[in-house]
Amino acid sequence: MNIEELNKIARAMVAPGRGILAMDESHPTCNKRFEKLGIPTTEPMRRAYRDMLVTSPGLSDFISGAILFDETIRQNTLGDIPFAAHLGNLGIIPGIKVDAGAKPLAGHEAEKVTHGLDGLRERCAEYYELGARFSKWRAVITIGPGLPSWACIEANAHALARYARLSQEAGLVPIVEPEVLMDGDHTIEHCYSVTELTQRIVFHQLKNQGVALEGMILKPSMVISGASANSRADAKTVAEQTVRCLLNTVPAAVPGIAFLSGGQTDQEASTHLNAMNSSVRPLPWTLTFSYGRALQQTAMQVWKGDRANVLLAQQALLWRARCNGSAALGKYSEAMESEVA
Ligand code: 13P
Numbered sequence: 001m002n003i004e005e006l007n008k009i010a011r012a013m014v015a016p017g018r019g020i021l022a023m024d025e026s027h028p029t030c031n032k033r034f035e036k037l038g039i040p041t042t043e044p045m046r047r048a049y050r051d052m053l054v055t056s057p058g059l060s061d062f063i064s065g066a067i068l069f070d071e072t073i074r075q076n077t078l079g080d081i082p083f084a085a086h087l088g089n090l091g092i093i094p095g096i097k098v099d100a101g102a103k104p105l106a107g108h109e110a111e112k113v114t115h116g117l118d119g120l121r122e123r124c125a126e127y128y129e130l131g132a133r134f135s136k137w138r139a140v141i142t143i144g145p146g147l148p149s150w151a152c153i154e155a156n157a158h159a160l161a162r163y164a165r166l167s168q169e170a171g172l173v174p175i176v177e178p179e180v181l182m183d184g185d186h187t188i189e190h191c192y193s194v195t196e197l198t199q200r201i202v203f204h205q206l207k208n209q210g211v212a213l214e215g216m217i218l219k220p221s222m223v224i225s226g227a228s229a230n231s232r233a234d235a236k237t238v239a240e241q242t243v244r245c246l247l248n249t250v251p252a253a254v255p256g257i258a259f260l261s262g263g264q265t266d267q268e269a270s271t272h273l274n275a276m277n278s279s280v281r282p283l284p285w286t287l288t289f290s291y292g293r294a295l296q297q298t299a300m301q302v303w304k305g306d307r308a309n310v311l312l313a314q315q316a317l318l319w320r321a322r323c324n325g326s327a328a329l330g331k332y333s334e335a336m337e338s339e340v341a
Helices: 003-013 027-036 043-054 083-090 120-129 150-169 188-208 235-249 266-277 293-303 307-328 335-340
Strands: 019-022 063-068 093-097 102-105 108-114 134-141 173-180 256-259 286-291
Touching (some): 003 093, 003 173, 019 307, 043 293, 043 307, 063 083, 063 134, 083 093, 102 134, 102 150, 108 134, 108 150, 120 150, 134 150, 150 173, 173 188, 188 235, 235 266, 256 266, 266 286, 266 293, 286 293, 286 307, 293 307
Parallel strands (some): 019 063, 063 093, 134 173
8 A cells, every 4th residue: 555645645635725525425315315306316317417516617626526426437427528537637536435335233223334345345446447536435323312332333433444444455545434423312412422432443443454544534523412402502612522522533643534514504514614623723634524415405406407507506516615615724704605695
């Protein structure tokens, strides 16, 4: 494994004021979102949608990398250029989701473990040939009565570490994504303790499997109140608790941390990231975004599957990218939101 090369890619993925566009929804997830908006759930529609995203003028000003799904990395844009090559030409690093999804964990049916290790070495090699330079694997941890179980945290952390090591051997920078779900009415303190334990076990497993920390990116969820909690912690508390959790668990050798949005509103996702980056405390890693919904949801609603809406949808995407790019520098303000309105 070439640690120097992996580190160069990882640092480019978290370059100042830029973040990652997660556009790697699996067919079921993408189709569910299309169905809600009455968009036909077909291959040509998914291609047209993703073409709209990656041809947004100025995207590379705020986006350093884009995570693709297997279908997309094998497709051409509507302009007939392979998606990965198109992104590369723009200075956006192409990445690939390599996990096969979270499935019920045997013996712990309320929890999930992420599948996809079988054949991963060969798939990583193929994705490198197709132009990918980083990869992603998402594990989900559920908070609930008696949850998460030790079995769930350990199985997921182990799989993340096996995946990360295989990725690095293939020249792909692994995005290690242990997502603690926001679902539920738990307190932010409860979220803190589950997130801290999860990240501790993940880094223990990464060490056991010989993963080079200089050549990876962590994609965590923020430490936040449950989505249906009675009283939800404010942005300052979310930022403080998230940073405290990271300082307690993430070695300084990791070049960057790129958060998922996990069901936060567009504005919450920008406000929380900004609050972390505007703290005066110097941090050992770059904090940026790797958002899916918080970058795309408005754009998809505007697009609705109609070519006539492409320009407006692209403006919506660009707007979220600009807000989050500013938040990555601690320069976002809610006043920016009314500018666009
Ligand atoms: P969200 O930002 O919508 O949570 O998606 C990020 C992602 O990549 C999930 O795996």
